[in-house]
Amino acid sequence: MVLQKAPQRARLWGYGLEGSEVTVYLSGPVTHKTTPATVTAGIWRVTLDPVEAGGPYNVTAVSQNSSRTLTNVLFGDIWLCGGQSNMFFQTSQIFNASEELALSSKYPHVRLFMTAWGMSKTELTDLILVELPWSEPTARVLSQFSAVCWLFGRYMYDRLKYPIGLVESCWGGTPVEAWSSVRALKLCGLEDAEDRYLLPVSLRAQTQNSVLWNAMIHPLLNMTIYGVIWYQGEANAEYHKDEYNCSFPAMIDDWRLAFHQGSGWQTTPDFPFGFVQLATYKENSTDDGFPEIRWHQTADVGFVPNYRMKKTFMAVALDLPDKTSPYGTIHPRDKQDVAFRLTLGARAVAYDEQDVVFTGPFPNQIASSHVSINITYDQPVSVAKPKSLFEICCSEMKAPCGPGSLWVPADIMDWGPTSVQLSARRCSDPTEAAAVRYAWTDWPCGFKACPVYSTSGTLPAPPFIIHRYNGEGNIWKNY
The missing domain is CATH 2.60.40 (Immunoglobulin-like)
Structure with missing residues (x-):
């Protein structure tokens, strides 16, 4: 796995006997042990000292006469990849997929984790199921992993030269409301607005307010992360479209607050958030909501970062149509350009590189x-x-x-x-x-x-x- 590197401090947690104490030992290029943590409500949490990028390490949790050890742990930057089907779109489906899959063995320090689909009416403390546990990339593993997430991580590794951890948590056909907490929805007057009959019957369950936030994001809040990339909005083109200029920025703000608090104040409260402005879908459509959603993705400003959406960056994708995509025109296969444009924004906004042009003319x-x-x-x-x-x-x-x-x-x-x-x-x-x-x-x-x-x-x-x-x-x- 990958844990968040310095200057932030990685957060670890687990289960134990109520009232017992757990101490975590780090061994590798540097060693240290944590202050003992008491198990409360069945869960213990510890925060490591800041660790510079690199590894490998062993991380051992000891409680009374038992212990558990994680091996081959690296420290680097953790990026969470969320959204709907264009983020879920697999590496095996993109243009030049065979060449990309063949590169996987050259990137053992880009590690992958994927949540399984799950829904809950209440906020969960743990994932219902893990689709892919922390893994080094191989052609088999990578073929099922998010193409945008992988390409972004690979490109950033080429630039940064230290480990990258990628956490995929996304579900096709889902609106922003499903990924938002009740707190965030209240800010936009959407906490009781669930007009799910506007969406296909097969999707209505997972489009309910907060059900994916509860099951697929809330369990990750203990984790110290560096940033998020996001590809979503198609499902809102006809579903609460006019509220997206509120619901999307509100979700970003709420995620930032929740991850900051959940990680014991280790995830920065304004962590960088990158997103893909919607690509194309219907060639001859005159009123399908896509232009409005693209505008609303920027809080009606037209570009990011802006006064409403600080420390954000955007990849414009409206010039990357794919008329012959076997997965439907809504799923263009060119994810390389999407990821490259995201990396430009990340370099400028997330890593403060100077003189990086990351936005088109406005x-x-x-x-x-x-x-x-x-x-x-x-x-x-x-x-x-x-x-x-x-x-x-x-x-x-x-x-x-x-x-x-x-x-x-x-x-x-x-x-x-x-x-x-x-x-x-x-x-x-x-x-x-x-x-x-x-x-x-x-x-x-x-x-x-x-x-x-x-x-x-x-x-x-x-x-x-x-x-x-x-x-x-x-x-x-x-x-």
């Missing part, structure tokens, strides 16, 4: 004339003109555009190193352009073929919607 200024709209981005851009993906809302009212507003395509007229100029002529009166949005569709472009990228060509611009009038007046400049 507007920081909009100006308009009587015939055009000029968007200035926060970084240099690479622009391809053929398909615009920009739209403008035509409205006579000086107010934010709503669901019934008229949106028309806005052609790209020109572009510069950091800007794109759009035509506003498709409004009957170009001065009536009241909002602009980008890539506001489920399937906006072909594979890596959206119009706006970072200058490196690797990071697509995320979707956005910006209103000219925000209730306090015009926020666009005129030129």
Whole structure:
């Protein structure tokens, strides 16, 4: 297994006779023993001294005349991988799977653990079942493990050069409400809202409020972890969609608090949280909720980190469609690019690497004339003109555009190193352009073929919607 390295302190726990004392001994490159812990309500918990990355170690728990020893234990960073089916998507199913599986033996210091599916109406102290106990990667083991989780861990190991522990806990077809505690749901008015009849009958049990939090996350809270990566949101495209801008950030905040407290204050209270912005599903859909969920994944800001979602990072995946995926278009097989984009965010946000570009271009200024709209981005851009993906809302009212507003395509007229100029002529009166949005569709472009990228060509611009009038007046400049 892998335990969390210094400067955090790893937490260990187990079972014993009520009132007995348990002492834990660490032996290996460094040795020490813990202060004896008393078994209370059948459980003991100890916190090790900080241990630098490396190993292997033996960890022995001793109580009276009995002992148990864990062998081949490493210290590194623990990442929890959660979400629904695109996180569950197995390494054997991705593009170039055979090559990836063949690499497994080269990464013995990336260790894997996987919870089994389970549900509970109450918060559990232990997992109902373990699908994969702590294991070194082999082709057989890895074939059933999360591809995004594995690739992220492998890429981070290549960068960090010390052990990585990956804990997979996910279930396909599940909404954020099932992974959220009652505390978090109350913040968004969802504690009693369970419109599960909007979802297929086969999924209703595991979509109930908090049942997966109770059974598949709460038992892990004693563990000291470094961070979380998350891939979920498809199930909320038609289920409490309009509340996702509250429920998702609330879940992140609640997980942070719970892991901090559960680990005896060893998991940092603002641990890094990375997520995948939804990929594609229906090529010709005009209203399936995916654009809105992508926006809500950022708490309606458009990018992360932001004031509402601090120390978060995001992998944009809307330019990675897979029309011929045998697992359905909702499950694209290119998980390598997804994981790579997550690692860029982790390097910048979780590991404080400087000068790592980890977000695609995002507007920081909009100006308009009587015939055009000029968007200035926060970084240099690479622009391809053929398909615009920009739209403008035509409205006579000086107010934010709503669901019934008229949106028309806005052609790209020109572009510069950091800007794109759009035509506003498709409004009957170009001065009536009241909002602009980008890539506001489920399937906006072909594979890596959206119009706006970072200058490196690797990071697509995320979707956005910006209103000219925000209730306090015009926020666009005129030129």
